[in-house]
Structures are given as C-alpha cells and as structure tokens.
Amino acid sequence: MAAHILATTSKLTQSYYHKPSQRRFCGKTLDQLFDLTSDAYPQREVITYYSKDGEVKRLSFKELRLRVDRFAVGLMKFGLQKGKKLGIFVGRRFEYIVVYLGAMKAGLIAVRLLTSSKANQLKDQINKVSCDMLVTDSDGLTTIRELLPDVEAINVPCYRQPLPSVRFFINIDAAESRGACLALTNVFSLSSDDLKELDIHNEVQQDEPCVIFFSSGSTGLPKAVVHSHRAIAECAITTSDYRTAYNDDQRGCHLCTSPCYSPVLESTIASVVVAGDRFVLTESTEVETFLSVIRLERCTYVGLFPLLAFEIAYSKDEGIDLSSLKQAGLGGNTLPPDTLAKLRKFHIKNITIGYGMTETNLITCHLKGEPIDEKTCVVGRPLPHTEVKIVDDTFCTVPVNTEGEICVRSPFVFEYYYGEEERTKAVKTESGWVKTGDAGIMLDDGRIRVLGRKDDCIIKNAKNIYPSEIERYLFGHSKVELCQAVAVPDQKVINEICLCLVLKSETKCTEEEIFNVMKEHLDEFHIPKYILFFDRFPATDTGKIKRKELMSIATERLNL
Numbered sequence: 001m002a003a004h005i006l007a008t009t010s011k012l013t014q015s016y017y018h019k020p021s022q023r024r025f026c027g028k029t030l031d032q033l034f035d036l037t038s039d040a041y042p043q044r045e046v047i048t049y050y051s052k053d054g055e056v057k058r059l060s061f062k063e064l065r066l067r068v069d070r071f072a073v074g075l076m077k078f079g080l081q082k083g084k085k086l087g088i089f090v091g092r093r094f095e096y097i098v099v100y101l102g103a104m105k106a107g108l109i110a111v112r113l114l115t116s117s118k119a120n121q122l123k124d125q126i127n128k129v130s131c132d133m134l135v136t137d138s139d140g141l142t143t144i145r146e147l148l149p150d151v152e153a154i155n156v157p158c159y160r161q162p163l164p165s166v167r168f169f170i171n172i173d174a175a176e177s178r179g180a181c182l183a184l185t186n187v188f189s190l191s192s193d194d195l196k197e198l199d200i201h202n203e204v205q206q207d208e209p210c211v212i213f214f215s216s217g218s219t220g221l222p223k224a225v226v227h228s229h230r231a232i233a234e235c236a237i238t239t240s241d242y243r244t245a246y247n248d249d250q251r252g253c254h255l256c257t258s259p260c261y262s263p264v265l266e267s268t269i270a271s272v273v274v275a276g277d278r279f280v281l282t283e284s285t286e287v288e289t290f291l292s293v294i295r296l297e298r299c300t301y302v303g304l305f306p307l308l309a310f311e312i313a314y315s316k317d318e319g320i321d322l323s324s325l326k327q328a329g330l331g332g333n334t335l336p337p338d339t340l341a342k343l344r345k346f347h348i349k350n351i352t353i354g355y356g357m358t359e360t361n362l363i364t365c366h367l368k369g370e371p372i373d374e375k376t377c378v379v380g381r382p383l384p385h386t387e388v389k390i391v392d393d394t395f396c397t398v399p400v401n402t403e404g405e406i407c408v409r410s411p412f413v414f415e416y417y418y419g420e421e422e423r424t425k426a427v428k429t430e431s432g433w434v435k436t437g438d439a440g441i442m443l444d445d446g447r448i449r450v451l452g453r454k455d456d457c458i459i460k461n462a463k464n465i466y467p468s469e470i471e472r473y474l475f476g477h478s479k480v481e482l483c484q485a486v487a488v489p490d491q492k493v494i495n496e497i498c499l500c501l502v503l504k505s506e507t508k509c510t511e512e513e514i515f516n517v518m519k520e521h522l523d524e525f526h527i528p529k530y531i532l533f534f535d536r537f538p539a540t541d542t543g544k545i546k547r548k549e550l551m552s553i554a555t556e557r558l559n560l
Contacts, residue, residue, distance in 0.1 A: 029204060029229040030236055030266075031068070031104040034273045038065040041276045048297055049094040050282040050289070057094065061276070064098070071102030071184075073191035078168065080132060082107035082204065085212070087131035087166075088261070089113045089122065089140040092283050095172045095184070096260040097269070099135050100211075104229075107204050111212045112261040114222070115139075119146035123162050125214055129224050129418050130165040138173040141181070152178035206230040212418060213263055215358040224418035225358045232266060234411040235361040238384050239267045240274035245368045246327040246350055247300055252277040253324075255299040257290060257308055264303060264331070267354075267362050271301075287311040291320055298324040304343075309335060310476035313342035322346040329354050329365070336472045336521075340372075355379035355450055359427070360434055361412040363388065364448050378447045386410035389433075390442050403464065405454055406440040409433045439466065456547055458485070461493040465526060467547075470499065473521045479509040482537060485528060486551040489560050498554045499528040502536060509533075530558060 028036070038046075038061035046064050049057040059067075075086065086103045088110060090096045103110040113125050122143055126134065136144060144151055147162055154160060157167035158180040174183040204210075210229040214222040243252065252271055256279065258264035271277040280297050282289050287308060294302060302325060304312070309330060312320070322328075328343070331354045343351060352366040366372055366380040382388045389397045390404035398404040409432045416424040428434050439451040451457075452466035459465075467485040474483045482502040490496035499518075503509055511531045518527045538549040 027206065028233055029104060029206070029210070030233050030273060031101050033233060033236065034068070034101055035065070037273060037276050038062065044276060045278055046272060046276075047094050047097065048278060048280045050280075050284070050293060052283045059094070067098045067188070068101045068105060070188045070191040071098055072105035074187035074189075075102065075106045075108065075133070077190040078133070078187075080106060080108055083109065083209075084132040085109045085111050085129055087111040087113050087126055087134040089115060089117075089134060089136040089144075090172065090260065091115050091137055091139055092256075092260055092281060092285070093137060093172065094281055095137075097279070097281075099172075104204075104210060109209045109212060109226075112214070114214050114261055115259065117143070119143050123147055125222070125224075126163055126166065129212055131163075132165060133168045133170065134163075134166050135170045135172065135184075137171065141169075141171055141173075144169065148180075150179070152181045154180050156180045156182075204229055206233075207415075209415065213261070213358050223358075223420070223423070226415045226418050227263075227361075228415050231361065231412050231414065234385070235266055236270040236273055238412075239270040239362060242365065242367060242383065243271050243301060243327065244275050244277075247271075247277075248326075251275075252300040252326070253280060253297055254278065254301045255280045255282075255290065255294060255297070255303075257285075257303050257305065263356075263358055263361055267329075268301075268303060287315070291315075291322075294324065295321050300324060300326045301329070303329045303331065305331060306335065306475060309343065310339060312346070313339045314476055314478075320346055322348055326350060327352060331356070336475055339476050353379045355448065357436060357438075359414045360408050360410070360436070363408050363410070363412075378443065378449045380448070381446050382408075382448070383410070386412070388442070388448060390440060391435075395429075400442050400444055403439060403441055403451065406436045406438045406448065406450065407433045408436060439464075458487040458495055458497055460487075460490075460495050460497065460525070463525070465497065470497065470518070470522065470526060470528065473517060474501075474514070477517070479503055479507045479513075481505075482545075484537065484545055484547060484550055486547060486554055488530065488551065488555045488558060490529070496530065497526070497528040498530040498532060498551075498558065500532050500534055500537070500550055500554055502534050530554070532557060 042062040043060050045058050046061045047059040086108045088096065088099055090099065100110050111129055111131050113122065117125065148160060151169060159167065169181045170184055170187060171181050172184045174181065177183045177186050207228050207230055209226050210232050211227050213225045215225055254268050254271060254277060256265065256268045258268065269279050272279045280293060280299060282293055325348045327350045328348045329352050340351065351372060353372055354362055354365040356362040362383060363386060364380045364382050370380065387409045389407050390402065391407050392398050392404050413434045437454055439454045439457060441449045443449060452468040456467050457464050470485040471483050474480045480501055481504045484500045486498050486500060487495040488498045514531050532554055538546040540546060
C-alpha cells in the first residue's frame with residue numbers, strides 16, 4: 001500500500017446513495033428525513049420511554065410528528081426567526097427529541113447544553129453563544145433559579161442579568177406558565193390544527209448552522225462546536241445504513257445509553273429518522289434498568305461506554321439475557337481484552353468499536369463481518385464518505401504502520417468553534433481536514449488503531465508510551481475507581497511513568513496488588529516506576545481530568 005493512501009469507503013457500503021430506498025434522502029435536513037419516514041409509517045411505534053416512576057410511554061410516528069410540528073409553530077409564534085438559538089437544558093426525557101426536531105423545523109439553531117453543569121457553568125455556556133430562549137425541565141429549573149431567583153415572577157421577555165440574551169424559558173414539566181417561565185402546553189396551544197404556518201417557514205440551507213454542542217475540553221470553558229444541517233443529516237444517513245446491515249434489513253430497536261446532549265444521540269436515532277426503527281429511552285441510567293429494558297423491549301442495538309461495559313461484563317447476574325442484541329457498539333475508550341471476553345459470555349452477536357469526537361461525529365466503525373481485534377482494540381475502518389490520514393508534525397502523510405496524528409475529512413465534520421476563529425484555524429484546514437489531536441496508526445488493510453491523545457504521550461528513553469496502553473488493564477478492577485498514567489521527570493530516561501489511582505469508597509489496596517496486575521499484562525518497559533493514591537483528581541468543570549495538573553502534583557509528591 002502506498003505511503004500516501006487514504007482509507008475511504010468500502011465496496012460494501014460505497015454505493016448506498018444509489019439504492020432506491022435511500023435516494024429520496026439526498027439533500028434533506030434531519031427534520032425533513034423524519035417527516036418522510038413518519039409519512040411512510042404513521043402508526044408505527046417510534047419512541048418507547050421509561051420514566052423514573054415506572055411509567056412507560058409509547059409514541060407512534062404520527063403522535064411524535066404532531067408534537068414536533070406544534071412545538072415548531074409555537075416557537076415561530078413567539079417570534080423566534082430563522083437562525084435564532086434555542087438552548088436545551090433537559091435530561092433524559094422523550095421531550096428532548098420533540099424540542100430538538102422542532103427547533104430544526106423552525107429553522108433555529110439547537111444549543112445542546114451540558115445537563116451536568118452547575119449554575120455558573122450553565123451561565124457561561126448560554127452567554128457564550130447568546131441563547132434567545134431556553135427549554136428546561138424541573139431539575140434544570142432548579143439550577144436556573146440559582147441564576148434568576150425570580151424567573152417565575154418577572155415579566156416576559158425578561159432580558160435579565162446574568163442571562164441577558166434569554167427572552168423566555170420553557171419548562172416541559174410545568175402545568176401552567178409563571179412569569180418568564182412558560183409551560184410547554186402553552187407553546188403547543190399556539191399552533192392551529194392545520195399547522196399551515198409550517199408551509200411558509202423559512203427554508204434552511206444545507207450548510208447553515210443546525211446545532212451547537214459543548215465539548216468537555218481539558219482547559220477552560222468547553223468549546224462551542226457548530227455543526228451544519230448537512231453534517232447532521234449525512235451522518236444520520238450513513239450511520240443508519242451500516243446499522244441496518246446488522247439488522248439484516250429488519251426493523252431495529254435502539255436503546256439510548258448516552259446523555260441526550262451528546263452527539264452520540266444522533267447515531268442512536270439515525271435509523272429511527274431514516275429507516276423507521278424504534279428508539280428506547282430510559283430516564284434512569286442504572287445498569288439494572290438498561291439490562292431490564294433490553295430484555296423487555298428486545299432491543300437490537302445498544303451503545304456501551306466504558307463504565308457501562310465494565311458493569312455489564314463483571315455483573316454477577318448469570319441470568320442476563322442479551323440475545324436480542326444484534327450489535328453492541330463500544331466507544332469512549334479502548335477496553336482491555338478481559339472485559340471484551342467477558343462481554344461475549346452474554347451471546348452478543350456483534351461487538352464493534354467506534355471512534356469519533358464532537359468535532360467529527362462518528363469516524364470509524366466495524367462493518368458487518370469484520371471481527372474486532374481484541375488484543376489491540378483497533379477501531380475499524382472509516383465510514384463511507386470519510387477520509388482518514390495519519391500525518392507527521394509537518395502535516396505530511398506518513399507510511400502505513402507508522403505513528404502520527406489522525407486527521408479526518410468528511411461531510412460530517414464541524415463548521416467552526418463559535419466565536420473562536422483562531423482556534424478553529426488551528427484545528428481545521430482550508431481544505432476541510434480536521435486535526436483530531438489523537439495519535440494513531442493506519443494498518444495495511446485500512447483499519448485505524450488509536451493510541452491516545454498526542455499531548456498525553458509519555459516519552460521514556462526516546463520511546464513513546466501512551467497512557468491508555470497502561471490504564472486499560474485497570475479499567476473494571478474491583479478496587480479502582482479512576483486511574484491515570486502520567487510522566488514524571490527522571491535523570492536516566494528523561495521521563496518515568498507514575499500511575500495515579502483513586503480507589504473505590506471503603507476499599508483498601510496496596511502497591512503490590514497493582515504492580516502484580518501490571519506485571520501480568522505489561523512488559524518491563526511499560527510498568528510504572530511509581531504508584532500514588534489520591535482521594536480525587538483535579539478536574540475541569542465538566543469533569544475531565546486535568547492531566548498536566550495531576551502530573552505537577554505527582555512530581556511534587558515524589559520530590560522529583
């Protein structure tokens with residue numbers, strides 16, 4: 001394979017645009033795709049929702065479509081014109097889908113706020129992009145009251161500090177409107193039965209902003225990542241195409257395990273919007289709930305992030321029945337071989353590993369029939385219409401099997417960071433390539449092996465060691481809550497490895513126990529020289545560990 005080769009589409013899915021069943025979707029926005037599918041299957045169940053109190057709500061395409069349309073018209077009646085920003089500060093509720101699709105249909109930009117945010121963090125996100133209206137639930141309203149104690153008493157539009165851009169708030173749980181906090185039912189009531197207003201609403205262009213995500217950056221305020229209608233719709237079509245292949249062209253049932261504000265939501269609802277599959281959402285995130293719902297609803301797809309994968313893999317419940325799953329998608333981090341082996345005991349038909357980021361949506365995944373490499377956790381080949389190349393520090397493509405930075409170009413990549421032109425230029429080239437900041441290797445067959453963040457690399461005796469190569473063997477350990485491998489100075493080899501650990505509550509563990517685990521899986525060169533125990537790690541407002549600060553603390557504690 002030539003050194004300059006780019007991994008692109010495979011023959012299996014390369015021609016999906018030419019299939020008669022998919023041709024109608026070209027050039028559509030996500031809400032338009034949903035309209036086409038709801039027209040085709042009006043009576044089909046589309047959302048199955050399990051609330052915390054045990055109630056199960058089931059909506060057909062026709063019922064969901066009516067809610068989406070009414071919400072869109074209600075927003076337009078409030079004077080929200082095309083291009084205005086609607087903040088969404090809602091937890092794992094089915095109304096999230098209504099609000100999100102309704103915002104698109106009204107030509108607005110949906111701002112997906114982090115529901116884990118504290119009051120000041122929420123304020124920073126809202127003010128960074130100047131949201132015009134905010135939708136929340138009863139839990140989110142508690143946080144908003146810390147910023148605006150009189151939100152349910154002040155006049156509308158409010159334009160009140162410390163959220164000067166917000167005109168109205170909508171509470172999806174409220175029975176009636178109070179002050180600047182409107183009830184969702186009041187918004188619905190503004191639309192007429194024939195919904196003629198939707199026939200004259202502003203048409204959006206494919207390259208116009210559609211959604212803003214907030215990434216969990218390791219320094220400072222999370223970046224506001226802007227995606228276009230084209231990026232979101234194209235990603236949905238492509239994701240639906242390969243996921244439908246796992247279902248043997250039968251109707252699928254997809255359990256959402258990610259937060260609703262995450263871009264992963266798009267890949268979960270993709271087959272719903274495009275192919276008429278079913279979407280299952282639980283308000284609870286307990287592993288017992290997820291497992292129960294998989295059994296009850298006979299789910300065919302579930303996304304497994306590391307913590308959930310560990311909890312399932314090491315569950316003592318031998319009676320877990322996951323036989324309905326035709327695919328389990330792993331993401332967020334690589335898993336150790338032992339964990340993958342334990343997952344297989346539940347007879348999951350296909351375990352795949354995906355790779356992506358907020359700026360690029362999904363980049364790679366394993367196509368049907370591709371076994372995963374349990375030893376190296378290769379993340380698969382690029383999705384259709386996605387180019388990946390590995391480059392050196394001068395942005396020149398390196399030969400295959402050579403380490404470098406992973407770069408991506410596809411219709412799915414972001415447009416820009418809101419209000420940060422220079423930061424955008426540092427990551428996205430004029431020709432559309434996005435520098436991921438991840439180190440990786442392209443194998444001979446086009447598959448990608450992700451090594452870890454470039455900035456996290458530990459250079460020991462002129463050799464590169466990535467923290468994930470060490471940390472992965474402690475994921476799922478019965479006594480370890482968190483682990484981070486960082487570099488500390490050493491006169492002999494320049495840098496040595498220090499393994500920092502946070503133990504689970506009421507748990508005791510010795511250095512010897514940890515070293516024994518390391519010796520079992522790692523060669524001598526990769527075994528940490530030091531082990532330090534912490535009560536907690538320094539972290540950003542969004543919970544991401546500050547590795548550089550942790551490195552400084554470790555160096556100071558070791559008197560190096």
